[in-house]
Amino acid sequence: MSEEKNDRLESSNGDVSRRQFLKGLGGGIAVTGVLATATETETEAHPAPEPASASAVQRLRGKVRVRLNINGQEMTALVEPRTTLLNTLRDHLDLTGAKKVCDRGSCGCCTVLVNDKPVYSCMMLAVDAQGKKITTVEGLGTPEKMSPVQEAFVEHDALMCGFCTPGFVVSCTALLQKNRNPSLEDVKKACSGNVCRCGTYPHIFEAALAAAKKMRGA
Amino acid sequence: MKSFEFVNPASLRSAISTLASAGEKAKLLAGGIDLLGEMKDYIQQPDIVVNLKTVPGLNRLTADRRGLRIGPLVTLTEIAEHPVIRANYTALAEAAESVGTPQIRNVGTIGGNLCQRPRCWYYRDEAVVCLKKGGSVCYAVEGENQFNAVLGGGPSWIVHPSDCAPALIALNASVEITGPQRRRVVPLEKFFTLPTQNVLQETILESGEIVTQIIVPAPAAGTRSHYMKVRHKESFDWALSGAAVMLQLRNRRVAACRVVLSGVAPIPWRSPEAEAVLRGKAVTPQVAMQAGQAAMAKARPLGKNAYKVPLTRNVVKLAVLKTAGV
Numbered sequence: 001m002s003e004e005k006n007d008r009l010e011s012s013n014g015d016v017s018r019r020q021f022l023k024g025l026g027g028g029i030a031v032t033g034v035l036a037t038a039t040e041t042e043t044e045a046h047p048a049p050e051p052a053s054a055s056a057v058q059r060l061r062g063k064v065r066v067r068l069n070i071n072g073q074e075m076t077a078l079v080e081p082r083t084t085l086l087n088t089l090r091d092h093l094d095l096t097g098a099k100k101v102c103d104r105g106s107c108g109c110c111t112v113l114v115n116d117k118p119v120y121s122c123m124m125l126a127v128d129a130q131g132k133k134i135t136t137v138e139g140l141g142t143p144e145k146m147s148p149v150q151e152a153f154v155e156h157d158a159l160m161c162g163f164c165t166p167g168f169v170v171s172c173t174a175l176l177q178k179n180r181n182p183s184l185e186d187v188k189k190a191c192s193g194n195v196c197r198c199g200t201y202p203h204i205f206e207a208a209l210a211a212a213k214k215m216r217g218a
Numbered sequence: 219m220k221s222f223e224f225v226n227p228a229s230l231r232s233a234i235s236t237l238a239s240a241g242e243k244a245k246l247l248a249g250g251i252d253l254l255g256e257m258k259d260y261i262q263q264p265d266i267v268v269n270l271k272t273v274p275g276l277n278r279l280t281a282d283r284r285g286l287r288i289g290p291l292v293t294l295t296e297i298a299e300h301p302v303i304r305a306n307y308t309a310l311a312e313a314a315e316s317v318g319t320p321q322i323r324n325v326g327t328i329g330g331n332l333c334q335r336p337r338c339w340y341y342r343d344e345a346v347v348c349l350k351k352g353g354s355v356c357y358a359v360e361g362e363n364q365f366n367a368v369l370g371g372g373p374s375w376i377v378h379p380s381d382c383a384p385a386l387i388a389l390n391a392s393v394e395i396t397g398p399q400r401r402r403v404v405p406l407e408k409f410f411t412l413p414t415q416n417v418l419q420e421t422i423l424e425s426g427e428i429v430t431q432i433i434v435p436a437p438a439a440g441t442r443s444h445y446m447k448v449r450h451k452e453s454f455d456w457a458l459s460g461a462a463v464m465l466q467l468r469n470r471r472v473a474a475c476r477v478v479l480s481g482v483a484p485i486p487w488r489s490p491e492a493e494a495v496l497r498g499k500a501v502t503p504q505v506a507m508q509a510g511q512a513a514m515a516k517a518r519p520l521g522k523n524a525y526k527v528p529l530t531r532n533v534v535k536l537a538v539l540k541t542a543g544v
Binding site: 055056057058059060061064080081082084103104105108111114117118119120123124125127128171174189190192193194 | 219220221222223224225226227228229231232235236247250251254255257258267269271272295318319320321322324325453454
């Protein structure tokens, strides 16, 4: 969605080709067929190849097929170099657990694990996320078989509207993978990159501490 | 964000030649936190984005008797958690830990932290063509300037956003810069430039040049350091005011020192005035306060940022006391 929106923005700036403009509008009946062939200059994008020589560069433009390792599965998507990991998850791979709110790396709703570390998926390009182990909130547990953190969020009523919840669950999970016995201060610090506009922080912190206790078997 | 070509260079040489031949049309991407933010807001609209992460060897961090060698792609989390840096280069670990959020520090790099662009909201507003974007006016002068500079301002009044830069300057760090023609090593203090020199950029980097290493000499015996940062919002924010302090104590007296401020000037602001107060003295609350006063003696606040003057005086005082363990 966002790319289409951006295409429209570009057209109003006057620095875009007529082709992209029509594609942005999305409804050009007579020209649709032509557009399809004209824009599908697909490139295979893999993690940096072994350099043939020191002067070698890999150039990715237009539509790019990215291969991503998400929740233990190899997935592919046809995106542009400018497409963020978040937009790829949500708009191309039907993984809508990570939420798009600020889209500027401030709110934390899009938090996913990349190589087991929490990152903002809105501030990482999909082409740049290849070759890494990506875990979204969907990869942590299911409604039938919740992870200890997810379960603790339910038990401690750690949400109000729920929109920030996936991000907090991922941040708390990352903390507990690193620190089995966190203090309240550790939890606050681990959640410092996530914002809850409803203000349910005390319950979130309680849930994280309870999940830690449960995971230690205490 | 505007569409662009994404380039994965296989070597430093090809990264530099790609950057140099494309000139203003290309931007270098490390962690991407700052650059993608600018591109989403159309502050930067490169045709080519050169990915530094495919260049081998730039994410190395070594700590030995000579000191630290930090590759530009080392993340802020790695620096903040490194046991040797925490013990012997404390100001740097504290500064790295104070940047952004866990999610930002896990991706954000030390090279990107030094080369990030200003946070002034006029600069960051897509609709405003301010002095730093080739316009003719610094809107902060008459505008909402509560977060702008009180030292070294003019003709632009941005403050430099880096926390790590003041800490590294306090620790006498240098940067290695590699470009199309040459490789040069420059004291980090000389890496940053005032708006009077070139209002469109904050560093001495020329076209095609890349920061390829940060070099921190091993601290002399008796050296301690600390970075203190005051923020508008405690959970995460840029500095309203901060101070990186390095003290080398001999027989309880200051044999050598550096005081470098963040959040108050267009560059990380070294204060020779505060250092002169401290040199040769035993650190007491009174001496620390005098250092704070000396640091801000030449401050010239704008309409809405006069609070930064007493704030910074006290930040310097507290940072000096904490460093000295008083």
